[in-house]
Amino acid sequence: MKRNGFTYIEVLLTLAILAILFVPTMQLFSHAMEATRASRDLMTAVSLARWEMERVKNIGVSTQRLKEVGNIVWPPETEDPIKLNGRAWRTYRTLKEGTEPLEVTVEVKAEKEIKAMVRLVTLITDTSWGQQVTQ
Amino acid sequence: MSGKRGIVLLGALIILLTISLIGATLASFFFSVSTIAEVELSRAQALYLAEAGIADAIYQLRQGGFSGDATEQRVAAKALGDGDYEVIHDPAAGLVTSTGRVRGVRRTIQVKYLPF
Numbered sequence A: 001m002k003r004n005g006f007t008y009i010e011v012l013l014t015l016a017i018l019a020i021l022f023v024p025t026m027q028l029f030s031h032a033m034e035a036t037r038a039s040r041d042l043m044t045a046v047s048l049a050r051w052e053m054e055r056v057k058n059i060g061v062s063t064q065r066l067k068e069v070g071n072i073v074w075p076p077e078t079e080d081p082i083k084l085n086g087r088a089w090r091t092y093r094t095l096k097e098g099t100e101p102l103e104v105t106v107e108v109k110a111e112k113e114i115k116a117m118v119r120l121v122t123l124i125t126d127t128s129w130g131q132q133v134t135q
Numbered sequence B: 001m002s003g004k005r006g007i008v009l010l011g012a013l014i015i016l017l018t019i020s021l022i023g024a025t026l027a028s029f030f031f032s033v034s035t036i037a038e039v040e041l042s043r044a045q046a047l048y049l050a051e052a053g054i055a056d057a058i059y060q061l062r063q064g065g066f067s068g069d070a071t072e073q074r075v076a077a078k079a080l081g082d083g084d085y086e087v088i089h090d091p092a093a094g095l096v097t098s099t100g101r102v103r104g105v106r107r108t109i110q111v112k113y114l115p116f
Helices: A003-060 A063-069 B007-062
Strands: A073-075 A083-084 A087-096 A103-108 A119-124 B073-080 B084-090 B095-102 B105-112
Touching: A003 A083, A003 A087, A003 A119, A003 B007, A063 B073, A073 A119, A119 B007, A119 B073, B007 B073, B007 B084, B007 B095, B007 B105
Parallel strands: none
Antiparallel strands: A073 A087, A083 A087, A087 A103, A103 A119, B073 B084, B084 B095, B095 B105
């Protein structure tokens, strides 16, 4: 009968070990899930930023025309933001005045966040030596 | 009974070890996913900085060309956005090489043109 007592102590010891080590292990899972969410958001934002940057680089208009159009928010503030991968997004294209070649910045923000998640910057110049395309 | 002594503790330790191994593997996987996302951002930023260098070179060529000797004309690194870009122009070959750099990530673009 005495030997049964050892098993009882073992159970208590086991529960104590589980209690001490199980919590950090679960926290590891929690942090991993959070990191995955952040990575997914970052990849989505990078894709949107690249899409907007390629659009402005390949739209086929002169830098003069781009300056006339000015800064662009897409989708416009009057419309609902685009929903991708469980979040709402807007892209902001801004032109830096007085720069030659023209400095273009594309930022992507998730809804309800002030800071841009992704920011791409490049310079754009007219590649045509002859008459500029204006439309 | 003596053969069963310690079996509960042993079982619990095996379970805990298994959970820890799964957790460590998942954490390693998620960390690598996170790193890939950050590198992808740096790669995109470096690419557009390299394109900025090409645009700068085209602009300078339109303005009358680079300063420097006839074999290799190098433009000092210019800061832009989260990184910088550097341009090398080889007028003899009609070759412009632009490298964008962001947080240790480098992207290079070469553009060849017909000298005029």
